[in-house]
Amino acid sequence: MEPLIMLLIYIVLIVVAAGLVIWVLGQLGVALPPIVVKGFWVIVVLIIVLIFWRMVGPTIASGHLPGLK
Secondary structure (H helix, E strand, O other), X not given: OHHHXXXXXXXXXXXXXXXXXXXXXXXXXXXXXXXXHHHHHHHHHHHHHHHHHHHHHHHHXXXXXXXXX
């Protein structure tokens, strides 16, 4: 259960950091086109999926899913 909580904390921190980067760039006067912002968020989501897969992938590959009987 603890690794799952840590994963959720990492996801929140990554999303907050990404949002902060976009906000700071906007405050500095850097006009980012909407397609660039969307692309940035897609990259953030892909990073989160990779982190999730590295954590859950070995469990799924071994065939042992906790909580399922």
